[in-house]
Amino acid sequence: MDSHGTTVLRHHFENEEQQKEASSLGMxxxxxxxxxxxxGMFMAYLAYRQLYPDSFAAASSKLDVTLGAMNTVVLICSSxxxxxxxxxxxxxxxxxxxxxxxxxxxxxxxxxxxxxKEYHDKFVHHEVPGAxxxxxxxxxxxxxxxxxxxxxxYFGLTxxxxxxxxxxxxxxxxxxxxxxxxxxxxxxxxxxxxxGLYWHFVDIVWIFLFPLLYLIDPxxxx
Numbered sequence: 248m249d250s251h252g253t254t255v256l257r258h259h260f261e262n263e264e265q266q267k268e269a270s271s272l273g274m275x276x277x278x279x280x281x282x283x284x285x286x287g288m289f290m291a292y293l294a295y296r297q298l299y300p301d302s303f304a305a306a307s308s309k310l311d312v313t314l315g316a317m318n319t320v321v322l323i324c325s326s327x328x329x330x331x332x333x334x335x336x337x338x339x340x341x342x343x344x345x346x347x348x349x350x351x352x353x354x355x356x357x358x359x360x361x362x363x364k365e366y367h368d369k370f371v372h373h374e375v376p377g378a379x380x381x382x383x384x385x386x387x388x389x390x391x392x393x394x395x396x397x398x399x400x401y402f403g404l405t406x407x408x409x410x411x412x413x414x415x416x417x418x419x420x421x422x423x424x425x426x427x428x429x430x431x432x433x434x435x436x437x438x439x440x441x442x443g444l445y446w447h448f449v450d451i452v453w454i455f456l457f458p459l460l461y462l463i464d465p466x467x468x469x
Contacts, residue, residue, distance in 0.1 A: 274441045278448050285452055288407070292400045292459065295393075302393030307463040309374055309382055310401075311365060315461040318361050322450045325354035333443040336426075339433030344426045348439075351446065352419040355412055362409055366402075374398055401460055408456060411449045418442055 296303045332347035369375050374382045376395045385391065422442060425431065431439055 270437050270441055274444050278444065281448065285404075285407070288400070288404055289455070289459070292404065295396060295400065296463070299390070299393040299396070302389050303397045304463050305385070305389045306382075306394040306397035306401075307461065309372070310461050311368065312461050314361050314365055315457050318358050319453065319457050321354050321358045321361070322453050325351050325358070326447055326450045328354060329443050329446045333436075333440055336431050336436035336439040337433060341426065341429055341431070344431055344436075344439065345423060348419055348423045348426060352416060352423065355416050355419065359409060359412055359416070362405065369398070369402075375402070404456055404460065408449065408452055411452075415442075415446055415449060418445075 328347045328350040332344055332351060335343035335347055372383055373379050376399045380391070380395050380398070382391075382394065385394070419442070422439060425438070
């Protein structure tokens, strides 16, 4: 895309359609690698959950389901605003592209803010794996080492997800600046479309994380 809003056809493509198809293929291949990456961690989590169900249920009861549910709603709303940004780009509505991208960035920031509070609470209540790990009011019949494993997987999975959110926030800032300058038109808005796929993928990952991490018998031991 040049400064006049005209698509720049790279020399190794025959036409604009082929260039867009290549972009789409590249993004889907990238997302496939992400699925395999997260999939391995999900499988590890599920395997250990089957081995230590009582410990994982007890550890899950230490999570704040309300905050997790709030973040789920926030991300679902952010998927809606991202979809509207793509739709606005397809219609060539410059101001609406910026508006919905900013809204998506705001909701992503809210998610990260809530997650930061959760992490802070875990440190305060000594629920972070390591030498200082000793959760309060812990059931006597549950192995602490298995609980520590749960929290290790919790921080690993949610931390990896949060890192994708942070990267997404940076990409959103870039898109917002470019959209404000009128870079995206109804004829060419591939970057917005491709980022939309990335953002929806990150949201879907959380949709799986929330029930797996937060809703394993949250009333265990109460």
